[in-house]
Amino acid sequence: DGGITQSPKYLFRKEGQNVTLSCEQNLNHDAMYWYRQDPGQGLRLIYYSQIVNDFQKGDIAEGYSVSREKKESFPLTVTSAQKNPTAFYLCASSIRGLNSPLHFGNGTRLTVT
Amino acid sequence: EDKVVQSPLSLVVHEGDTVTLNCSYEVTNFRSLLWYKQEKKAPTFLFMLTSSGIEKKSGRLSSILDKKELFSILNITATQTGDSAVYLCAVEPLLGGSQGNLIFGKGTKLSVKP
Numbered sequence: 001d002g003g004i005t006q007s008p009k010y011l012f013r014k015e016g017q018n019v020t021l022s023c024e025q026n027l028n029h030d031a032m033y034w035y036r037q038d039p040g041q042g043l044r045l046i047y048y049s050q051i052v053n054d055f056q057k058g059d060i061a062e063g064y065s066v067s068r069e070k071k072e073s074f075p076l077t078v079t080s081a082q083k084n085p086t087a088f089y090l091c092a093s094s095i096r097g098l099n100s101p102l103h104f105g106n107g108t109r110l111t112v113t
Numbered sequence: 114e115d116k117v118v119q120s121p122l123s124l125v126v127h128e129g130d131t132v133t134l135n136c137s138y139e140v141t142n143f144r145s146l147l148w149y150k151q152e153k154k155a156p157t158f159l160f161m162l163t164s165s166g167i168e169k170k171s172g173r174l175s176s177i178l179d180k181k182e183l184f185s186i187l188n189i190t191a192t193q194t195g196d197s198a199v200y201l202c203a204v205e206p207l208l209g210g211s212q213g214n215l216i217f218g219k220g221t222k223l224s225v226k227p
Contacts (some may be wrong), residue, residue: 041215042219043203045215102156102158
């Protein structure tokens, strides 16, 4: 079955440590996205990539970094510079082009103490 | 600033009721409006709306867009406990001619009691 796999489901880290969240898709989608979801708030875009080796900052990119070395993979690193990293992180992908809805992974819940 | 506002933020109904969820938006260069259902983890796609006045329907769910008044509604008839979820509305703006990125509302949490 095609889909988006995020790992791990739950992640715990100490403050000051960098942590990398994995996102892999086998849908052959060109575009991939990272969103952050906090209680009582809508999903907010962190980074997105329309094509391999290219990515763009979203609305809340500070304290995060990404890479897109392969079409299937779009890992997100939460750095120690991110002031409030505890959140639910959702990865998504879509076909590049008009009228293409996002397909989401099951998310990673990150807790930093 | 672009924004999407959903109402109500939460709603409790009984099985069999009909509900209407609202989504209004202020977005420059609108391309499309999407509805997603989020039960626990991954939001799942329900509808994409691009044209005014054309109802999209899937089973007991339907949705329509009004581009003049800048809003959309999602209707669910004969609700079931399995409809309990957070319903997300998102608008895709047109950015520089390439695929835009979604602006989400805060969601409406629907609870359907047996």
